[in-house]
Amino acid sequence: xxELKHISIGYSAGNVVFSDLSAHFPAGRLIGLIGNNGVGKxxxxxxxxxxxxxxxxxxxxxxxxxxxxxxxxxSTLISIVLPEKITGFNLRAYDVVAAxxxxxxxxxxxxxxxxxxxAEESMETIGISALxxxxxxxxxxxxxxKVMIAKSxxxxxPVIILDEPTAFLDYRSKHQLxxxxxxxxxxxxxxxxxxxxxxxxxxxxxxxVLLLEPDHQxxxxxxxxxxxxTLLP
Amino acid sequence: MLLGVLVALAFACxxxxxxxxxxxxxxSVMQHTILxxxxxxxxxxxxxxxxxxxxxxxxxxxxxxxxxxxxxxxGISSGASLFVSIAIIALNLAGLSSFYYLGKSLITLSSIxxxxxxxxxITYVANRSRNNITVLLVGIMLAQILxxxxxxxxxxxxxxxxxxxVVWSMGSVGNTSFKDLWLIMPLCLAxxxxxxxxxxxxxxxxxxxxxxxxxxxxxxxxxxxxxxVTAILTGVITAFCGPIAFVGISVPIMCRLLFKTPNHxxxxxxxxxxxxxxxxxxxxxxxxISSAFTVPINTITTIVGSPIVIWLIFKTRFAQS
Numbered sequence: 001x002x003e004l005k006h007i008s009i010g011y012s013a014g015n016v017v018f019s020d021l022s023a024h025f026p027a028g029r030l031i032g033l034i035g036n037n038g039v040g041k042x043x044x045x046x047x048x049x050x051x052x053x054x055x056x057x058x059x060x061x062x063x064x065x066x067x068x069x070x071x072x073x074x075s076t077l078i079s080i081v082l083p084e085k086i087t088g089f090n091l092r093a094y095d096v097v098a099a100x101x102x103x104x105x106x107x108x109x110x111x112x113x114x115x116x117x118x119a120e121e122s123m124e125t126i127g128i129s130a131l132x133x134x135x136x137x138x139x140x141x142x143x144x145x146k147v148m149i150a151k152s153x154x155x156x157x158p159v160i161i162l163d164e165p166t167a168f169l170d171y172r173s174k175h176q177l178x179x180x181x182x183x184x185x186x187x188x189x190x191x192x193x194x195x196x197x198x199x200x201x202x203x204x205x206x207x208x209v210l211l212l213e214p215d216h217q218x219x220x221x222x223x224x225x226x227x228x229x230t231l232l233p
Numbered sequence: 234m235l236l237g238v239l240v241a242l243a244f245a246c247x248x249x250x251x252x253x254x255x256x257x258x259x260x261s262v263m264q265h266t267i268l269x270x271x272x273x274x275x276x277x278x279x280x281x282x283x284x285x286x287x288x289x290x291x292x293x294x295x296x297x298x299x300x301x302x303x304x305x306x307x308g309i310s311s312g313a314s315l316f317v318s319i320a321i322i323a324l325n326l327a328g329l330s331s332f333y334y335l336g337k338s339l340i341t342l343s344s345i346x347x348x349x350x351x352x353x354x355i356t357y358v359a360n361r362s363r364n365n366i367t368v369l370l371v372g373i374m375l376a377q378i379l380x381x382x383x384x385x386x387x388x389x390x391x392x393x394x395x396x397x398x399v400v401w402s403m404g405s406v407g408n409t410s411f412k413d414l415w416l417i418m419p420l421c422l423a424x425x426x427x428x429x430x431x432x433x434x435x436x437x438x439x440x441x442x443x444x445x446x447x448x449x450x451x452x453x454x455x456x457x458x459x460x461x462v463t464a465i466l467t468g469v470i471t472a473f474c475g476p477i478a479f480v481g482i483s484v485p486i487m488c489r490l491l492f493k494t495p496n497h498x499x500x501x502x503x504x505x506x507x508x509x510x511x512x513x514x515x516x517x518x519x520x521x522i523s524s525a526f527t528v529p530i531n532t533i534t535t536i537v538g539s540p541i542v543i544w545l546i547f548k549t550r551f552a553q554s
Binding site (some may be wrong): 049051071072074075076078079080082084086088089090091092095096099100102103105106107108109110155 | 295298300429430432433436437439440441443444446447448449450451489493494495496497498
């Protein structure tokens with residue numbers, strides 16, 4: 001699904017954050033992305049989403065170089081869930097989920113009955129249909145994250161990337177969230193990539209883990225192999 | 234639907250109310266002159282100026298995800314004002330002030346240019362800081378600086394120029410003729426149509442810029458379109474009516490409070506209609522409370538608009554705490 005071949009990532013040739021990174025992320029897998037703050041997780045996510053181009057190497061999505069995709073096409077392949085809280089402007093849970101249909105709708109932003117059905121089904125899959133008419137500011141952090149995941153589902157992309165989705169959640173909500181993600185990989189064959197500082201959860205749920213370390217070192221392997229490397233000496 | 238009726242009602246009231254009772258005239262020529270040469274252009278100007286400024290406010294608030302943004306607060310009207318002052322002086326110095334269309338065109342273009350410069354600066358600051366308070370503070374400071382520069386220009390200007398822009402800077406919807414409206418109306422209508430085509434990216438921007446980009450929206454292009462639309466509308470209205478306060482910021486807030494939808498296709502419609510109702514209403518108030526003289530429209534828009542803004546600040550502060 002996604003293949004990285006010796007890519008260097010960063011903001012310019014003089015500001016390389018991580019170099020010579022290679023990994024293959026197949027469909028239907030839950031990939032954990034871990035590493036200390038500042039090591040390059042967010043830069044990698046920005047690169048995977050197409051906000052930044054790789055400085056070197058190849059980034060392939062479905063065997064095609066990422067450069068060959070337009071921003072519109074990318075929006076139907078990769079969806080994102082960010083840690084920022086989205087509130088205000090009369091946004092209700094359903095509005096945010098329905099925003100997942102923006103890549104498919106017309107200039108005047110009117111939802112077809114089919115778009116509305118997909119948005120409602122996405123809410124149902126995540127188990128948040130009851131929150132449909134709630135304002136975003138009325139939701140708990142856990143519920144808000146579920147809304148954002150439902151938005152990604154409505155976007156109908158084969159890849160979902162989540163940037164620190166567990167940051168503001170309590171223990172129970174964190175487990176619920178990873179359960180949902182695992183289910184999406186198994187039942188809908190989605191590739192889910194999650195960056196997180198909750199190492200126990202990542203090792204418990206992920207199929208493979210990408211550990212980014214200082215000095216451009218990385219390990220991409222099963223949780224059992226990566227886990228010992230994260231233990232304090 | 235209700236808003237449409239309100240616009241028609243406010244428009245009719247604006248035609249009926251004035252310093253003289255329209256129905257007291259026996260002379261139909263006089264009646265005709267007052268109605269069609271004075272009150273109708275004024276009502277049409279109020280309608281379009283209110284709509285345009287409210288739309289600018291909505292676009293600014295969505296772009297910056299900040300309900301306190303608006304063309305007057307962020308100094309965009311001040312930028313337009315300063316450039317108009319410079320244009321008026323330049324026209325007087327060059328002896329071109331008697332050429333009506335040339336003069337008006339140059340003033341309008343200068344006004345749009347001034348609005349464009351300030352909007353671009355504010356957008357640059359917003360991209361750099363990503364902090365709503367910083368953007369507002371920079372906007373307020375810019376408005377102060379531009380206001381001071383305008384004061385300086387007025388200080389050194391000739392008596393003729395000074396009179397022109399002191400009257401103009403008080404804000405008025407009564408100084409336009411049909412000749413001006415043939416420029417204002419088509420331009421506003423064309424820009425309104427463009428705004429409606431921006432509903433999709435504007436809806437995406439309500440999440441945030443990163444989400445918008447992930448939803449396939451070309452954020453940079455959208456930003457430039459918003460800047461251009463705002464600068465053209467603010468520039469044109471400021472050129473003909475002077476800087477009009479608080480309509481831009483308070484109308485979108487009122488619309489969001491009254492009509493609980495985030496969808497821009499609806500909010501753009503509501504703001505255009507509500508902006509017209511508010512400015513027509515403010516103009517009717519100025520006519521009703523004054524007979525021998527007319528109270529500047531800015532006095533009324535400020536009295537109506539600023540409590541809404543204060544209330545919103547308190548509401549958001551309390552909600553946060």
